[in-house]
Amino acid sequence: MSQFNLLDEKWLVVMTGENGETGEASLKELFQNAHKYKRLAGETPTQDFAVLRLLLAVLHTVFTRFTATGEFYEWIAVDESTFQVKKEIDEEDIQDYKEDLYMTWKILWEKGEFPDIVNEYLEKYRHRFYLLDEKYPFFQFPEIGQPDYPYSATDNGINKLNGKILEGDPRKPRLFMSQYQNGLEYPAAARWLLYTNGYAPSKSGNPGKKKKRESTGVAYLGKLGGIYASGKNLFETLLLNLNLQESACVQKPIWEVEPRIDNFRGIPNNLAQLFTYPSRQLLLKANEENQIVEYRLDLAVSNFEYVPNLKIEPFTFWRYDTKLDVGKWNVKEGYVPKRHDPDKYFWQEMQTFSSIEEKNYNPGIIDWLRILQGDKLVTGLISLNAVAENYIQKDGVVDRQVYDQLSENIGLLDKQENGWLTCIADEIRNTEKVIGNTVIRFARDIDKIRNLQNSATEQKIKTQIFFSIDRHFREWLISISPQDEKKDRVREWRSILKREITRQGNELIQGAGNRDYLGYYTDKSNNKLENIETAYIRFKINLKKELGVKE
Numbered sequence: 001m002s003q004f005n006l007l008d009e010k011w012l013v014v015m016t017g018e019n020g021e022t023g024e025a026s027l028k029e030l031f032q033n034a035h036k037y038k039r040l041a042g043e044t045p046t047q048d049f050a051v052l053r054l055l056l057a058v059l060h061t062v063f064t065r066f067t068a069t070g071e072f073y074e075w076i077a078v079d080e081s082t083f084q085v086k087k088e089i090d091e092e093d094i095q096d097y098k099e100d101l102y103m104t105w106k107i108l109w110e111k112g113e114f115p116d117i118v119n120e121y122l123e124k125y126r127h128r129f130y131l132l133d134e135k136y137p138f139f140q141f142p143e144i145g146q147p148d149y150p151y152s153a154t155d156n157g158i159n160k161l162n163g164k165i166l167e168g169d170p171r172k173p174r175l176f177m178s179q180y181q182n183g184l185e186y187p188a189a190a191r192w193l194l195y196t197n198g199y200a201p202s203k204s205g206n207p208g209k210k211k212k213r214e215s216t217g218v219a220y221l222g223k224l225g226g227i228y229a230s231g232k233n234l235f236e237t238l239l240l241n242l243n244l245q246e247s248a249c250v251q252k253p254i255w256e257v258e259p260r261i262d263n264f265r266g267i268p269n270n271l272a273q274l275f276t277y278p279s280r281q282l283l284l285k286a287n288e289e290n291q292i293v294e295y296r297l298d299l300a301v302s303n304f305e306y307v308p309n310l311k312i313e314p315f316t317f318w319r320y321d322t323k324l325d326v327g328k329w330n331v332k333e334g335y336v337p338k339r340h341d342p343d344k345y346f347w348q349e350m351q352t353f354s355s356i357e358e359k360n361y362n363p364g365i366i367d368w369l370r371i372l373q374g375d376k377l378v379t380g381l382i383s384l385n386a387v388a389e390n391y392i393q394k395d396g397v398v399d400r401q402v403y404d405q406l407s408e409n410i411g412l413l414d415k416q417e418n419g420w421l422t423c424i425a426d427e428i429r430n431t432e433k434v435i436g437n438t439v440i441r442f443a444r445d446i447d448k449i450r451n452l453q454n455s456a457t458e459q460k461i462k463t464q465i466f467f468s469i470d471r472h473f474r475e476w477l478i479s480i481s482p483q484d485e486k487k488d489r490v491r492e493w494r495s496i497l498k499r500e501i502t503r504q505g506n507e508l509i510q511g512a513g514n515r516d517y518l519g520y521y522t523d524k525s526n527n528k529l530e531n532i533e534t535a536y537i538r539f540k541i542n543l544k545k546e547l548g549v550k551e
Helices: 027-036 045-063 091-111 117-124 186-199 234-240 271-275 364-374 420-437 439-449 456-479 486-510 514-518 532-547
Strands: 003-005 012-015 022-025 130-132 153-157 226-230 282-286 291-298 317-321 334-338 381-392 397-409
Touching: 003 186, 012 027, 022 027, 027 045, 027 117, 027 234, 045 091, 045 117, 045 186, 045 226, 045 234, 045 271, 045 381, 045 397, 091 234, 130 186, 130 282, 186 282, 186 291, 226 234, 226 364, 397 456, 420 439, 420 456, 420 486, 420 532, 439 456, 439 486, 439 514, 439 532, 456 486, 486 532, 514 532
Parallel strands: none
Antiparallel strands: 003 130, 012 022, 153 291, 226 381, 282 291, 317 334, 381 397
């Protein structure tokens, strides 16, 4: 029997007020009222990212078939009974089609809310949005529950679906023991279903029963260094991440495809397909109290994890890998997702898309925002969000979550070779270099004076100095206007940096003990003494050299 239709039931958590008030909305309510909600507000930022991609898949599908006024584009043939595109768009019409898609985006942005056509489309696929259904359970595969299923599938307790419980080393007490439960209510289960499809750790166990397949790695979203934009409300957030021009092809979301695993063996070639592609094949099981109590998971390899050079993915950082597995990918090198460093602040990673370098590939969302900025469609402050799960033990365990947000003027996302992005990237690199050559070196010298082998002082100071300048950098960044003089703003930042480094250095010498002043001799004749005073003098000399300031 079909239960809990996501179009009508309240399951999406949204922030409704300025003071953090939250509520739940159905899928149709969300699109109807997106301009009234502040943002998604699920249990974790990674869960929200998975949900955001589902919402974007709906919008890419709808607005590549319908204009902002709900009319069919002249460049495509749409089946009026299913709202599906009958055939691929003619190559000669692509450019005109892209221009119309961009115009649709502009009209949507100006209107500030979604038209009724979104929910009209969803109604066509009502039967595909039941959380529980014998034939079409949402984001699930009924075949893995069949007795004759040819691959290994295991039943798992519901707590493994809960991403907050997954977090942490299994050998230590869990961070969210209070989250343990015997069953999940349908709304929470629907949210965690999307999360698990995107972020589940690598699978282990016997991968084959009747047929042999190798075990799979971490789910697709777990491989990304996730990045997306956010605006003043949920409508703006969805539009800022909706690059319709990159969707000038037939969109194929999961609900328009029969839920057979064999239908998901190819590499996604459109965004609606990519955003809803199942990295896990699973099936939820409910009890008589309308709770999800367990789920069945296929232990075999995912049909799609990721492939090098999958540049249609707009929401990740990239790195160029020169040592790819040729046997697996048939290429020696290429672009692969770059995961976030959990020990760095988001602004430190900005240099990877702020600079113009050979073999540097920007996140698609950054290039899209540059288009909006260049055409002056979006002005003022926007926020960029970094989101990811960090894994340990060969991606088998979720260690901790990565989430950070930066606000800046969208006008800084220029394409000029000597523009603001290049300037900011240079200052980030310079900041890291200056810190390394001054206060961190000072701390390293102290460790040597104290004969410490564990770099305790160095690690402590590294954490403290970046924590100290983090707030200042964010405030500096958000205050920059594109019209500002770069030299003046750079000088301002370096003055702040000098002040914070000096303060950290002074605290180090003020906390010195007798052992630090006694020091040690660096030569056999005991003529050259190295102690905290000589290290401090060198620190001040290095600071002057790096920042070009008088002490």
